[in-house]
Amino acid sequence: MSTIARVLTAFLFIVCEPGAIGRLGRALADTDGVAEVYTTTGSADFIAVVRVPDLDALATVVTQHIAGMPGIVRTDTHMAIRSYGRSDETAGFDIGVD
Amino acid sequence: MSTIARVLTAFLFIVCEPGAIGRLGRALADTDGVAEVYTTTGSADFIAVVRVPDLDALATVVTQHIAGMPGIVRTDTHMAIRSYGRSDETAGFDIGVD
Amino acid sequence: MSTIARVLTAFLFIVCEPGAIGRLGRALADTDGVAEVYTTTGSADFIAVVRVPDLDALATVVTQHIAGMPGIVRTDTHMAIRSYGRSDETAGFDIGVD
Amino acid sequence: MSTIARVLTAFLFIVCEPGAIGRLGRALADTDGVAEVYTTTGSADFIAVVRVPDLDALATVVTQHIAGMPGIVRTDTHMAIRSYGRSDETAGFDIGVD
Amino acid sequence: MSTIARVLTAFLFIVCEPGAIGRLGRALADTDGVAEVYTTTGSADFIAVVRVPDLDALATVVTQHIAGMPGIVRTDTHMAIRSYGRSDETAGFDIGVD
Amino acid sequence: MSTIARVLTAFLFIVCEPGAIGRLGRALADTDGVAEVYTTTGSADFIAVVRVPDLDALATVVTQHIAGMPGIVRTDTHMAIRSYGRSDETAGFDIGVD
Amino acid sequence: MSTIARVLTAFLFIVCEPGAIGRLGRALADTDGVAEVYTTTGSADFIAVVRVPDLDALATVVTQHIAGMPGIVRTDTHMAIRSYGRSDETAGFDIGVD
Amino acid sequence: MSTIARVLTAFLFIVCEPGAIGRLGRALADTDGVAEVYTTTGSADFIAVVRVPDLDALATVVTQHIAGMPGIVRTDTHMAIRSYGRSDETAGFDIGVD
Amino acid sequence: MSTIARVLTAFLFIVCEPGAIGRLGRALADTDGVAEVYTTTGSADFIAVVRVPDLDALATVVTQHIAGMPGIVRTDTHMAIRSYGRSDETAGFDIGVD
Amino acid sequence: MSTIARVLTAFLFIVCEPGAIGRLGRALADTDGVAEVYTTTGSADFIAVVRVPDLDALATVVTQHIAGMPGIVRTDTHMAIRSYGRSDETAGFDIGVD
Numbered sequence: 005m006s007t008i009a010r011v012l013t014a015f016l017f018i019v020c021e022p023g024a025i026g027r028l029g030r031a032l033a034d035t036d037g038v039a040e041v042y043t044t045t046g047s048a049d050f051i052a053v054v055r056v057p058d059l060d061a062l063a064t065v066v067t068q069h070i071a072g073m074p075g076i077v078r079t080d081t082h083m084a085i086r087s088y089g090r091s092d093e094t095a096g097f098d099i100g101v102d
Numbered sequence: 103m104s105t106i107a108r109v110l111t112a113f114l115f116i117v118c119e120p121g122a123i124g125r126l127g128r129a130l131a132d133t134d135g136v137a138e139v140y141t142t143t144g145s146a147d148f149i150a151v152v153r154v155p156d157l158d159a160l161a162t163v164v165t166q167h168i169a170g171m172p173g174i175v176r177t178d179t180h181m182a183i184r185s186y187g188r189s190d191e192t193a194g195f196d197i198g199v200d
Numbered sequence: 201m202s203t204i205a206r207v208l209t210a211f212l213f214i215v216c217e218p219g220a221i222g223r224l225g226r227a228l229a230d231t232d233g234v235a236e237v238y239t240t241t242g243s244a245d246f247i248a249v250v251r252v253p254d255l256d257a258l259a260t261v262v263t264q265h266i267a268g269m270p271g272i273v274r275t276d277t278h279m280a281i282r283s284y285g286r287s288d289e290t291a292g293f294d295i296g297v298d
Numbered sequence: 299m300s301t302i303a304r305v306l307t308a309f310l311f312i313v314c315e316p317g318a319i320g321r322l323g324r325a326l327a328d329t330d331g332v333a334e335v336y337t338t339t340g341s342a343d344f345i346a347v348v349r350v351p352d353l354d355a356l357a358t359v360v361t362q363h364i365a366g367m368p369g370i371v372r373t374d375t376h377m378a379i380r381s382y383g384r385s386d387e388t389a390g391f392d393i394g395v396d
Numbered sequence: 397m398s399t400i401a402r403v404l405t406a407f408l409f410i411v412c413e414p415g416a417i418g419r420l421g422r423a424l425a426d427t428d429g430v431a432e433v434y435t436t437t438g439s440a441d442f443i444a445v446v447r448v449p450d451l452d453a454l455a456t457v458v459t460q461h462i463a464g465m466p467g468i469v470r471t472d473t474h475m476a477i478r479s480y481g482r483s484d485e486t487a488g489f490d491i492g493v494d
Numbered sequence: 495m496s497t498i499a500r501v502l503t504a505f506l507f508i509v510c511e512p513g514a515i516g517r518l519g520r521a522l523a524d525t526d527g528v529a530e531v532y533t534t535t536g537s538a539d540f541i542a543v544v545r546v547p548d549l550d551a552l553a554t555v556v557t558q559h560i561a562g563m564p565g566i567v568r569t570d571t572h573m574a575i576r577s578y579g580r581s582d583e584t585a586g587f588d589i590g591v592d
Numbered sequence: 593m594s595t596i597a598r599v600l601t602a603f604l605f606i607v608c609e610p611g612a613i614g615r616l617g618r619a620l621a622d623t624d625g626v627a628e629v630y631t632t633t634g635s636a637d638f639i640a641v642v643r644v645p646d647l648d649a650l651a652t653v654v655t656q657h658i659a660g661m662p663g664i665v666r667t668d669t670h671m672a673i674r675s676y677g678r679s680d681e682t683a684g685f686d687i688g689v690d
Numbered sequence: 691m692s693t694i695a696r697v698l699t700a701f702l703f704i705v706c707e708p709g710a711i712g713r714l715g716r717a718l719a720d721t722d723g724v725a726e727v728y729t730t731t732g733s734a735d736f737i738a739v740v741r742v743p744d745l746d747a748l749a750t751v752v753t754q755h756i757a758g759m760p761g762i763v764r765t766d767t768h769m770a771i772r773s774y775g776r777s778d779e780t781a782g783f784d785i786g787v788d
Numbered sequence: 789m790s791t792i793a794r795v796l797t798a799f800l801f802i803v804c805e806p807g808a809i810g811r812l813g814r815a816l817a818d819t820d821g822v823a824e825v826y827t828t829t830g831s832a833d834f835i836a837v838v839r840v841p842d843l844d845a846l847a848t849v850v851t852q853h854i855a856g857m858p859g860i861v862r863t864d865t866h867m868a869i870r871s872y873g874r875s876d877e878t879a880g881f882d883i884g885v886d
Numbered sequence: 887m888s889t890i891a892r893v894l895t896a897f898l899f900i901v902c903e904p905g906a907i908g909r910l911g912r913a914l915a916d917t918d919g920v921a922e923v924y925t926t927t928g929s930a931d932f933i934a935v936v937r938v939p940d941l942d943a944l945a946t947v948v949t950q951h952i953a954g955m956p957g958i959v960r961t962d963t964h965m966a967i968r969s970y971g972r973s974d975e976t977a978g979f980d981i982g983v984d
Contacts, residue, residue, distance in 0.1 A: 728966035
């Protein structure tokens with residue numbers, strides 16, 4: 005309920021040019037709003053977990069900061085709509101956008 | 103800035119069983135939060151434009167109301183992150199989530 | 201029934217070069233016939249809602265105005281065929297082409 | 299220019315259950331608005347050429363008549379937006395929707 | 397039965413560079429064997445209907461005339477194998493290759 | 495030039511239910527017009543080489559004989575348009591349809 | 593370096609039957625090893641973040657606990673191989689498997 | 691050169707019904723010709739490494755033994771054509787089929 | 789049974805740059821091991837039937853001779869594992885690798 | 887149980903530029919951690935089997951050594967999570983990460 009606790013969570017699947025993987029890992033980690041970044045198995049080169057206060061901040065991270073990095077080929081954004089907690093906690097709750 | 107004007111926009115691509123198209127069009131239109139619904143050309147059977155006040159309402163529309171309708175096969179949600187206006191209007195603005 | 205009210209609706213899924221997203225948002229919004237344009241989650245960079253009086257105008261928007269913008273990689277057009285209204289309104293109605 | 303000559307053209311890619319191909323060919327050919335229907339090479343079982351006077355008639359053909367036939371799995375509709383003529387004829391012309 | 401009436405029908409799905417759509421429409425329409433050409437909704441930029449007397453002519457249209465046009469990215473050919481007529485006409489008939 | 499020598503060649507990619515592979519191999523080989531049939535590596539379960547005198551015979555093989563076999567899931571037909579010979583033989587020649 | 597801090601991170605993309613979304617959210621959240629679970633935009637119904645001490649625990653979560661839940665259609669696992677930290681922290685570090 | 695040493699290597703990507711993963715792992719490992727079997731990250735449920743003396747044995751493993759197991763949805767076979775050794779060993783060598 | 793009769797059969801799906809189709813047809817036909825080559829309908833530009841005595845010869849054809857031709861974009865190899873004969877001939881037989 | 891015996895297994899699907907296949911086979915085989923490398927049938931050009939002691943070594947092989955080789959287009963990594971043994975051996979066992 006507090007504005008401090010509000011956060012949007014998005015998972016970014018990032019494909020880059022093969023030779024750019026090493027350089028981009030650190031550049032992604034240094035991007036404001038990127039909470040975690042990993043090289044992963046599978047068809048994406050990186051998965052980045054973005055936690056930002058609102059959609060405008062998400063747009064800034066995805067379309068201005070990350071899309072403009074040299075070597076980025078595609079970014080596919082999956083945004084969390086609802087978070088589910090354990091039964092012994094509170095019920096499925098709004099993840100902070102109102 | 104006013105809470106009255108705040109709205110999230112999402113585009114839902116909905117695939118259904120072939121025989122259910124006729125019945126589902128009206129059911130989708132009657133769903134709270136669905137502003138427009140069309141049968142369209144291409145690989146989706148319907149495109150629904152959802153306008154809701156927050157992510158929790160979006161989750162309710164997508165995962166509770168629409169996903170539970172008999173005949174729905176898949177729903178792929180594309181959420182608007184940032185809206186762009188004409189140059190003679192205000193600059194790219196936040197679409198209502200903060 | 202009035203020719204003034206007639207409108208075709210099309211949803212354009214637009215993929216662009218990563219570095220062109222910032223610049224293209226405004227250019228798309230400034231295009232005649234483009235009613236709304238958003239960056240979105242998912243595999244498209246933009247979804248543009250086009251509302252035009254006839255198919256010829258749609259062809260002009262898609263193949264002449266948008267396809268020619270530098271940085272556009274692909275445009276996939278989904279055209280609305282039939283609109284569905286709420287049960288308490290009129291039945292599924294023709295969206296304005298006759 | 300005459301309303302009599304106006305026609306929308308759409309190409310329907312139709313996938314059906316393997317055992318239904320024989321029966322569906324004739325049923326598709328008997329559908330109002332279907333001008334031509336072929337079994338074809340490639341990933342679709344049928345390509346049907348639909349010529350109708352307006353979008354409402356197209357919606358009726360696709361979502362009511364064809365989608366409801368037993369054995370239909372999917373129909374993907376590609377609608378003609380603009381027709382191109384030979385240089386020795388008239389220039390690219392509107393295909394009849396206004 | 398007459399050799400005059402014999403014709404092969406093929407549907408070509410053509411993808412081109414975005415900036416080449418305007419120029420290619422007329423070039424395709426001017427190609428011998430191309431009976432109709434449209435820009436369409438969906439993932440192809442053009443659908444061309446080719447009607448030729450034999451497979452050799454189809455090969456010439458597809459691999460020599462169209463594939464060589466600057467700006468063509470891919471051509472996917474769907475050839476009609478069998479045409480279906482209405483019940484009040486003759487039964488499913490051979491489309492002219494023997 | 496002789497009608498005896500004329501032949502259409504088509505490659506059928508056939509996907510079937512996993513448990514039907516053993517039974518279908520022989521059934522496909524026994525089908526008139528099927529010259530060769532193999533289980534293969536890759537995403538198809540069988541590749542069948544069909545050699546028939548005309549398109550009507552191809553339609554009969556694909557849509558009546560094979561599509562109706564229990565356990566067939568999909569058949570994707572690739573038809574040969576032009577055959578290429580070695581430089582020390584005759585030039586690219588028509589494969590028998592006129 | 594401490595065994596206490598060691599953790600493997602995996603992102604699970606989970607597709608389920610449309611009617612099962614509501615029920616599965618809580619069931620996934622209650623699964624040992626699932627740190628976070630969200631319904632998301634895009635082609636997956638859920639993204640679950642799994643944090644486990646070793647690969648054997650990951651196998652147990654994915655193939656025994658989640659795959660066996662009624663209504664699950666597919667689970668696609670993307671495992672984090674290397675985590676990247678900010679420049680003002682330590683360099684790209686091993687994520688805890690040795 | 692010895693017939694004893696000859697071996698074909700194939701990688702099988704196996705997709706199964708979600709509830710069958712636990713049971714199938716052991717069944718696959720017990721199959722003659724299957725040298726290794728793993729559940730893996732990514733879109734396949736299992737990767738099995740098959741090493742057999744000849745193509746006929748591979749066909750028996752894939753189309754008779756594995757395809758017939760209850761719960762198998764698809765098997766995609768990638769066969770090794772040529773093996774590469776380290777520079778300090780012998781040059782790229784034939785993997786045992788002659 | 790005779791080593792002379794032994795042959796591996798592989799089907800190569802070859803995609804090339806659009807402008808290279810004409811030139812590549814003859815080049816492929818002139819390649820040792822290529823028994824037949826056709827331009828075809830569908831998503832591949834060529835299907836080549838390769839018949840070679842062993843896997844090493846197949847590797848030479850695919851990775852050295854064909855992959856190196858200018859204009860080749862991708863080659864997807866489907867290798868025959870088992871051939872099926874007609875019921876009035878011998879049973880499913882090994883296709884010549886032991 | 888011994889640290890010496892611990893090993894992670896990953897299967898790398900590697901796509902490269904057509905002209906680079908010959909050169910890359912040996913380069914991949916010479917890469918530390920690559921236990922086996924093959925050209926294969928199907929959509930990948932190479933399958934490499936990587937066996938390394940931990941995830942950090944896997945990241946080094948995939949993102950630093952292989953991704954940086956000229957001619958590599960994409961690498962898709964499938965990591966083994968659990969290995970299955972025969973019934974007459976020990977039960978499904980952890981593959982060495984703790």
